[in-house]
Amino acid sequence: MTGKSTVWLAGALGVLALCAVAGLPLLRSMRDSSGPGAPAEQYAYRQRNNDAQSASVLWQAPTFSFTDQQGHTLSNTDLVGRVWIADFIYTTCTSVCPAITAKMVLLQRRLSDENLRFVSFSVDPEHDTKEALTQYANSWRPEEERWLLLHTEKDTLARLADGMHVATEPTQDPVNPILHSSFFFLVDAKGAVRSMYDSNDSAALDRLVADAKQLLASSNSKPPGASATAASAAVSGQALFMALACNACHTNSKVAPSLTGLLGTSVQLASGEKTTIDEAYIRNSIVAPGSQLVSGYLGLMPSYQDQLSGQELDQLVAYVVSLSSPKPDQKPTLRPEANPAASSNASRNPSRNASATASASPAPAVLTTDPVCKMQVRADQEALHSDFDGKRYYFCSPTCRDHFAQDPKKYLALP
Numbered sequence: 005m006t007g008k009s010t011v012w013l014a015g016a017l018g019v020l021a022l023c024a025v026a027g028l029p030l031l032r033s034m035r036d037s038s039g040p041g042a043p044a045e046q047y048a049y050r051q052r053n054n055d056a057q058s059a060s061v062l063w064q065a066p067t068f069s070f071t072d073q074q075g076h077t078l079s080n081t082d083l084v085g086r087v088w089i090a091d092f093i094y095t096t097c098t099s100v101c102p103a104i105t106a107k108m109v110l111l112q113r114r115l116s117d118e119n120l121r122f123v124s125f126s127v128d129p130e131h132d133t134k135e136a137l138t139q140y141a142n143s144w145r146p147e148e149e150r151w152l153l154l155h156t157e158k159d160t161l162a163r164l165a166d167g168m169h170v171a172t173e174p175t176q177d178p179v180n181p182i183l184h185s186s187f188f189f190l191v192d193a194k195g196a197v198r199s200m201y202d203s204n205d206s207a208a209l210d211r212l213v214a215d216a217k218q219l220l221a222s223s224n225s226k227p228p229g230a231s232a233t234a235a236s237a238a239v240s241g242q243a244l245f246m247a248l249a250c251n252a253c254h255t256n257s258k259v260a261p262s263l264t265g266l267l268g269t270s271v272q273l274a275s276g277e278k279t280t281i282d283e284a285y286i287r288n289s290i291v292a293p294g295s296q297l298v299s300g301y302l303g304l305m306p307s308y309q310d311q312l313s314g315q316e317l318d319q320l321v322a323y324v325v326s327l328s329s330p331k332p333d334q335k336p337t338l339r340p341e342a343n344p345a346a347s348s349n350a351s352r353n354p355s356r357n358a359s360a361t362a363s364a365s366p367a368p369a370v371l372t373t374d375p376v377c378k379m380q381v382r383a384d385q386e387a388l389h390s391d392f393d394g395k396r397y398y399f400c401s402p403t404c405r406d407h408f409a410q411d412p413k414k415y416l417a418l419p
Contacts, residue, residue: 061196066167070154073137087219088121088191092172092184094128095140098258103304107203109249112148114213117220122151127172127184129156144252193223241323261298267328272299287321375415376404
């Protein structure tokens with residue numbers, strides 16, 4: 005194996021590590037190693053090694069025509085004359101996709117050029133209807149008119165994926181989840197793909213911002229630095245909280261803990277240690293979210309260390325503290341809750357001693373495995389679940405739950 009091959013393999017394994025967080029098997033896109041059918045990941049690492057992120061055209065983006073979240077038809081020809089950044093997601097994903105979309109939001113904040121477009125292709129045609137995509141957009145960044153989330157069709161999605169050199173497969177084999185790339189794609193105003201960028205690599209995202217500005221400067225009259233000035237215009241913690249789409253994850257218990265009433269509570273960390281949520285913990289969670297991860301959650305949140313000025317960080321921390329402070333009429337609760345049955349019993353018996361509840365050590369939430377797609381999911385009272393033979397099983401999506409309901413023994417290896 006050559007030195008370059010070794011570097012590429014190491015990088016490719018890094019991409020697969022991100023997919024493994026969601027329980028994804030090896031990407032089928034590794035099937036080829038060279039030639040016109042080579043996977044996008046190989047192009048990306050080859051470019052990185054040659055330091056030629058935007059110097060050449062890699063391939064022409066394939067033709068497509070899909071419907072966006074507003075019900076409007078969008079084709080590749082509609083994007084001619086505009087630089088665009090694309091990714092692949094699906095809205096029911098609670099692992100890799102929230103991480104990708106959080107990075108997409110950061111890109112939207114850093115690149116404010118009106119001529120730029122952000123295109124998210126759904127890889128779940130069955131579920132991701134116009135309504136589902138509208139809800140997803142509204143939960144993340146409702147004011148971003150440049151963001152186009154596209155409802156795809158099974159056959160045309162397959163052609164798009166092949167044309168973009170990626171594997172994007174909905175769950176036809178029930179033992180596998182949806183396969184899709186975790187890369188961003190930069191496409192120029194003539195519809196040519198210029199480069200790919202690993203969404204899990206902060207240095208790659210910095211290169212994407214620089215390369216996008218360069219393409220924008222060559223395709224319109226805006227100066228390359230215009231977007232950077234606009235991105236620093238946030239004036240309040242609440243504005244930053246909304247601009248960074250923090251609520252999209254922290255209102256979904258499958259992705260991140262709720263912030264309501266969190267301040268002053270004791271939680272167990274993934275390391276096994278316990279800590280009390282205070283202002284210092286909140287600040288550290290914003291700049292280094294993986295260092296004190298709450299037990300039962302995946303490390304999906306990106307670091308905002310280099311995305312905020314000192315003043316912006318102070319404002320955001322103060323706003324999160326205000327959200328997390330217990331309200332005068334709020335009853336103490338255990339968080340996070342590990343036992344759905346206990347939570348249900350508590351809701352049926354509101355007269356239980358409040359002081360005992362407040363002083364009790366909260367049990368950590370737990371992760372379990374979806375028996376269909378093998379993805380890690382949270383086991384809590386809000387998770388999709390189904391009971392079989394006296395045991396409760398949890399699922400990442402209605403699709404997996406329905407497959408399980410049709411033949412539970414198939415997925416439990418039972419006779």
